[in-house]
Amino acid sequence: MTPQSEDFSAWYNEVVIKALLVDRGPVRGTMVIRPYGYRIWELIQADLDGRIKDAGHENACFPMFIPESYLKREAEHVEGFAPELAVVTHAGGKELEEPLIVRPTSETVIGEYMAKWIDSHRDLPLLLNQWANVVRWEMRPRMFLRTTEFLWQEGHTAHIDEADAMRETMWALDAYASLARELAAMPVIAGEKTPGERFAGAVRTYTIEGMMRDGRALQAGTSHYLGTNFAKAFEIQYQDAEGDLVLAHTTSWGMSTRMIGGVIMTHGDDKGLVLPPRLAPYQVVIVPIGRKDQGEETAAKAREVAATLKAAGIRVHVDDKRPQLSPGFKYNEWEMRGVPIRLELGPRDLEGGVVTLARRLATEVGQGKEQIPFDELPALLPKILDEFQAFLLNRAEAFQHEHTADIDTWDAFVTQVAQGWAQSFHCGRAECEDAIKAETAATPRCIPLNAPQETGTCVKCDLPSVYGKRVIFGKAY
């Protein structure tokens, strides 16, 4: 495998295929998510769906074909998405009277139904979510990060006023940040996007940004306060307590299969994937060792151990169906596929009533192989997995801190964004953002919510700063 330090992109493209997460789709820019990759998505889904429902949202399903006329109703929105649209022109053997857009996102079609379903202030807030596939034609596709079709959830809510809609917008952002941290062991910076990076049609866009191991930023979830833009376009209005018709304030927010790319690039190393236990399809893999009869015995014991671990709530896999492969090959393969804990079980282990436990990142964790008695495993493994999860989060946090700095001069800025993030003052002018991007490929990732109030002069042009805070700049995926 290409080392990360040599060519991070090449490393990524190789690891997603070799680890059996994904395969290239038949059409350029599409992907096949294989079971090992899809299981990670299911684990993200289960957690996020719980958060969404616990906060009072309900899932629904809107059609994926959107009449072209709907998209045109919100001018900024259609302008932003027009270059990326896929269009159905024929169906049922005929040319359609109106072309249908395959949804790139669903604000427009959901707006149409919000308008229909909302009459009174009593119908608000309307809290909807859907798990769906969406299509955005990508010029520079990349597995998980930018594919023409991807999976996501999209929350769409309508509220009585700005304050309530903003509470919702920030709730979603916080849910994404918590999920990233708790499940993906990915520390993220939550902040607001500058106007140039806003969602097409939004009043304010918020984001969580994670730092990948090449120092680049990955936008891993966004939450938008849409003001009354879509409410005006689709007549989403309600009768207030006085009987007056008032426009609703809407929000939308999404997290996608892109998150899987974030996990890979936050934790992976030159040996391959490193999966945080809470998102690992297999948290533990048991490799029984031994030829012929001995192989049968260790395999039987491995399955027995696996059953006790499964009962303890651990996702475990026994590698007992590939006698043609050597134990060493299997060890390497499971390391490459990012399994947190490997248990080796040979004839000598069996005799001693133990397994040999090996951790992914053994050197970094500072813990070599250990012999563990069978009966201690169900109690011990959850602890070891928790420790490993915490280790990954700490390591990623340390990495992010090391690669982030307050930067106030242009030369230092150029150096900093070549390997990480610069926290700098900015004048807020679009042409200045463009100049920075042209010279360094860095863009403003966000204005962090929790940054201190500070003012200064623009790192690029020396005009006074406008955001009242430093802005995080970095190269992005």
Place this chain on the structure above:
Amino acid sequence: MTPQSEDFSAWYNEVVIKALLVDRGPVRGTMVIRPYGYRIWELIQADLDGRIKDAGHENACFPMFIPESYLKREAEHVEGFAPELAVVTHAGGKELEEPLIVRPTSETVIGEYMAKWIDSHRDLPLLLNQWANVVRWEMRPRMFLRTTEFLWQEGHTAHIDEADAMRETMWALDAYASLARELAAMPVIAGEKTPGERFAGAVRTYTIEGMMRDGRALQAGTSHYLGTNFAKAFEIQYQDAEGDLVLAHTTSWGMSTRMIGGVIMTHGDDKGLVLPPRLAPYQVVIVPIGRKDQGEETAAKAREVAATLKAAGIRVHVDDKRPQLSPGFKYNEWEMRGVPIRLELGPRDLEGGVVTLARRLATEVGQGKEQIPFDELPALLPKILDEFQAFLLNRAEAFQHEHTADIDTWDAFVTQVAQGWAQSFHCGRAECEDAIKAETAATPRCIPLNAPQETGTCVKCDLPSVYGKRVIFGKAY
């Protein structure tokens, strides 16, 4: 609402909208599945996904855009689906070189990857499933039953030989039949389709057929043994133990949102929906009663009761946010929306430490309103819900038996299929099937697996029967 006896179709179209299950989509033939309808789908999904995984299948996600050339590789398959396809011709602002088909089903694209992923007999069986949306352009759309876009799962598996593939085919059929019976309280007949009703590209198609309350049949899940048809078309082959290249045998099987239509038409009545508890979004609704201060007190108690029921694993909803509506209005609405159990909680109930329990189908169940002490509810309600679930299954079974008969003369056949199912001998000739359909609108639904071996003469043309069993004929959705 239109009574079922007057116009069953009109009843259905009204109930799906009024019960807030679904709304008409913006494009003809599409639907918006509203939260109340989508929750039913989620409950079906959770159960079926568990069965699928427990049997060793893994979920994956294949692209929804299929190159036109893939579909053309299996001749029968493309012929069967050609009239229903939706086609993307433009994307990213350009006309595509090859038009893309929006998947009507995924045998072709999955076949392509099976071929890639299978090398050796050790790679078999390959057991895949995906939860997806598919598109089939419908001329006579009907909410849930036939919509241009619908949701389903599609299992796709590859096996070493016919015997193993047939075991899989029958496993899926049995899973569908069990789910229909256990979750949907829908007794179904499992059987094989006659050649004319086979899936395009299959060697054998199996189906579960439920009887709706108008006597028509609903195909509610199908399982196909595809032989080596797709293996040939996509070169799905493996090296056997002797090193020879051998074609795999494949299967596919699917259950869709159509199942929701089946639930509605199996149990609903002139008051509206009747939901089996295991698929009811709300198994119990509590309606607190009382004006002003008293209303506050009963609502608070209702929420407290709801919390104890939720803790007991019951899906419960408190109708406490609509003070502008009368209790009577709410009772009718929850009956119309099919909630199995309603708890009324007025000031007098509160004083007596009881709720008033009312069942959906009170007359049919033979059980009027009852006063139940608060503390007995968590233990009692699961029992009442189980009884209600069993009552629905029994009632549906009785209905199916009453409306099914062995029929050996043409006159009796015509009468029988006007109101139910005829079990008749058939000659197996396509032109005879066509004649039956032309005269009565009835089609062969299936050759039941568990029917006794019998022979006779064709109910239509008197030629000898060919299936070794009676065939079920009925009008179908």
